[in-house]
Amino acid sequence: MSFLIAQSLINGVILGTLYLLMAIGFTLAFGVMRIVNFAHGEFYMLGAFGALIGVTWLGLPYPVTLALTIVFAILFGAVIERLVFRPFRNDELSGMIASLGLAMILQHGALILFGPDPQAFPAMVSGVFKWGALIVPKSRALALGIGIVILLVFYLFLMHTRHGRALRALVQDQEVAAVFGVRLEIMYPLGLGLGIALAAVAGGLMAPLFGVSPFIGATPLLKAFIVVILGGLGSIPGAALAAILLGLIESFTSSFVSASAADIVIFALVIGVLLVRPAGLLGRAEV
Amino acid sequence: MKRTTILAAASALAMVATGALAQETLKIGALTTMSGAGASWGNGMKRAAEMAAEDVNEAGGLEVGGTKYQVEIIAYDDSYKANEAVTAANRLVFEDKVKYIIGTVGSAPILAIQPITEENGVITMTLGFTAQALGEDKQYTFRPNPTTAEVAQPQIDWIVANQGVKTVGALFPKDETGEAIAGDLSAAYEKAGATLAAKEFFERDRVDFIPLLTRIIAQGVDAIELDGNSPVTAGQIVQQARDLGFEGVIIRTGGPATQEIVNVAGEAATEGMFVHSAFDPGVASAKAYEDRYVETYNEPMNGFSPFFYDGTKMLFQAMQDAGTVEDTEAVKTAYENITDYEGILGTMNWTGADRYGIAHQLDSPFYIARVTGGQEEIVARCTSAGCE
Numbered sequence: 001m002s003f004l005i006a007q008s009l010i011n012g013v014i015l016g017t018l019y020l021l022m023a024i025g026f027t028l029a030f031g032v033m034r035i036v037n038f039a040h041g042e043f044y045m046l047g048a049f050g051a052l053i054g055v056t057w058l059g060l061p062y063p064v065t066l067a068l069t070i071v072f073a074i075l076f077g078a079v080i081e082r083l084v085f086r087p088f089r090n091d092e093l094s095g096m097i098a099s100l101g102l103a104m105i106l107q108h109g110a111l112i113l114f115g116p117d118p119q120a121f122p123a124m125v126s127g128v129f130k131w132g133a134l135i136v137p138k139s140r141a142l143a144l145g146i147g148i149v150i151l152l153v154f155y156l157f158l159m160h161t162r163h164g165r166a167l168r169a170l171v172q173d174q175e176v177a178a179v180f181g182v183r184l185e186i187m188y189p190l191g192l193g194l195g196i197a198l199a200a201v202a203g204g205l206m207a208p209l210f211g212v213s214p215f216i217g218a219t220p221l222l223k224a225f226i227v228v229i230l231g232g233l234g235s236i237p238g239a240a241l242a243a244i245l246l247g248l249i250e251s252f253t254s255s256f257v258s259a260s261a262a263d264i265v266i267f268a269l270v271i272g273v274l275l276v277r278p279a280g281l282l283g284r285a286e287v
Numbered sequence: 288m289k290r291t292t293i294l295a296a297a298s299a300l301a302m303v304a305t306g307a308l309a310q311e312t313l314k315i316g317a318l319t320t321m322s323g324a325g326a327s328w329g330n331g332m333k334r335a336a337e338m339a340a341e342d343v344n345e346a347g348g349l350e351v352g353g354t355k356y357q358v359e360i361i362a363y364d365d366s367y368k369a370n371e372a373v374t375a376a377n378r379l380v381f382e383d384k385v386k387y388i389i390g391t392v393g394s395a396p397i398l399a400i401q402p403i404t405e406e407n408g409v410i411t412m413t414l415g416f417t418a419q420a421l422g423e424d425k426q427y428t429f430r431p432n433p434t435t436a437e438v439a440q441p442q443i444d445w446i447v448a449n450q451g452v453k454t455v456g457a458l459f460p461k462d463e464t465g466e467a468i469a470g471d472l473s474a475a476y477e478k479a480g481a482t483l484a485a486k487e488f489f490e491r492d493r494v495d496f497i498p499l500l501t502r503i504i505a506q507g508v509d510a511i512e513l514d515g516n517s518p519v520t521a522g523q524i525v526q527q528a529r530d531l532g533f534e535g536v537i538i539r540t541g542g543p544a545t546q547e548i549v550n551v552a553g554e555a556a557t558e559g560m561f562v563h564s565a566f567d568p569g570v571a572s573a574k575a576y577e578d579r580y581v582e583t584y585n586e587p588m589n590g591f592s593p594f595f596y597d598g599t600k601m602l603f604q605a606m607q608d609a610g611t612v613e614d615t616e617a618v619k620t621a622y623e624n625i626t627d628y629e630g631i632l633g634t635m636n637w638t639g640a641d642r643y644g645i646a647h648q649l650d651s652p653f654y655i656a657r658v659t660g661g662q663e664e665i666v667a668r669c670t671s672a673g674c675e
Contacts, residue, residue: 116322130532259488
């Protein structure tokens with residue numbers, strides 16, 4: 001039994017970290033631009049295809065592929081901000097609908113380009129780390145390690161650079177930030193680009209574990225949604241707390257009760273949090 | 288001047304009319320899964336129908352009762368979902384007016400469309416593994432591929448006896464197909480002297496099996512059974528079970544899917560896996576079909592495809608025997624009456640009267656293979672009586 005508890009703990013933390021990558025990008029895009037980006041899951045999908053193209057078609061090393069994915073995703077995000085979201089800056093509802101349309105365009109574009117069949121991604125590492133009875137697959141440890149590094153870099157960027165501070169200021173109050181000289185023309189594309197890059201790199205990290213197909217974006221989007229609603233829209237510490245919580249609940253419930261019980265518990269928790277703390281665990285109420 | 292115009296118009300009309308006579312079209316629906324996890328089966332079925340159609344079209348058309356028909360395949364995707372299958376079946380039956388449907392892949396979809404197809408006398412040819420797909424009250428449904436019910440027992444007997452397997456764990460999709468297969472397998476392992484000790488059910492679109500596999504492996508099972516899962520899902524289960532350090536036997540009892548499983552999980556993870564195989568590349572006609580498939584579609588052939596090629600060709604013969612393509616009751620009876628059909632996989636006969644109450648199940652030889660270096664190697668040859 002203690003084996004199952006420890007193993008579930010490890011599984012849960014790994015899952016939680018991966019959810020966090022998705023959720024932070026999602027919540028950042030919302031915090032900066034006030035847009036609920038339904039296309040977020042599709043950027044995860046594009047990131048996975050990007051990694052597939054880099055590794056299997058071009059024969060690039062995996063870390064190089066991931067770095068390229070991040071660069072392209074930031075650029076792509078900036079373009080998307082300019083073309084799709086800029087006209088809806090002060091219009092949350094229209095922005096949300098535009099993002100739904102964007103999601104469909106991206107998914108069906110991938111369907112036309114790559115076909116519906118799931119594509120296998122070659123394993124980057126194989127084997128396991130063992131401590132007594134405890135097992136961590138190396139493939140997951142790799143995803144976890146890279147994920148944590150990316151999150152740390154992102155954290156340092158956000159807390160200790162000029163652009164990072166500007167982004168945080170934007171999340172807190174757009175008008176005041178603008179008055180204090182935060183350049184919206186740069187920060188909006190940067191915010192969305194970074195958010196999208198986090199989703200894309202999550203896709204690239206997950207591709208060796210879960211495979212690649214045009215339909216893989218829906219599940220991570222749903223998880224990001226749950227994390228962000230639990231943690232509080234726009235709140236990055238809230239997202240971190242909620243992501244780890246979600247990973248642990250999912251892992252423990254699946255291992256001790258059943259897979260369907262995990263879904264029930266998670267959605268019951270979401271409803272409970274919304275009833276008791278509508279702004280989420282660490283979110284600020286809108287004024 | 289005027290007269291020549293009329294003449295020209297008349298002759299043009301006459302040409303169109305004779306053209307139409309020579310070009311009667313027989314529409315056949317292909318209602319299969321072309322997207323998502325079951326797409327490799329669905330594409331295999333659809334392409335089988337296309338190749339069977341291509342055969343007769345290239346020979347100038349299918350001659351039935353003195354008329355030549357060009358066969359046209361109308362394909363719709365059901366995404367392995369009952370509701371989408373019903374929408375597509377309505378379109379096929381009421382708008383496209385087809386009388387024959389190759390499909391569906393899934394059990395839930397076939398059960399969902401049967402009220403439409405049986406009511407309207409539309410002949411369906413399903414892959415769905417549920418026992419409920421066939422029955423005395425379902426006169427127009429046929430199944431050209433053997434299911435777990437046909438192959439499980441001999442195969443499991445052989446593996447339990449030869450591999451010393453005592454306890455088995457398995458993951459099944461939480462739907463009609465999964466439930467049916469879980470029940471069949473439990474009974475089959477019990478009968479062979481082993482137990483299906485750990486069972487887990489999951490939603491079909493799940494991709495992360497680590498928590499469920501952790502639970503199964505913690506119970507110390509000797510083997511993991513993959514039957515009931517789509518090829519891609521089965522591949523993910525294999526990969527993740529090996530990722531968790533599972534070193535026992537992996538068994539795939541029903542449903543040919545080796546190529547896709549190897550593609551997803553990789554050669555190392557699948558080494559030594561025991562699989563069901565309906566396909567012996569040693570049979571020349573079977574090999575020729577596989578080559579043609581790979582050449583035409585540039586993808587590995589799904590193992591179910593040959594059954595649907597044979598099934599469709601048998602259906603064409605039934606139409607010729609009945610002398611009609613319109614009266615499906617006569618075609619159905621002619622279809623039932625075909626015996627010892629020489630298909631690409633071997634000699635085919637209808638069976639299933641005892642098990643389902645109606646002989647609409649094709650019987651054919653099958654094999655147990657061991658995966659070595661990503662390829663199947665036949666280790667035992669089976670009939671429904673047993674393997675050796």
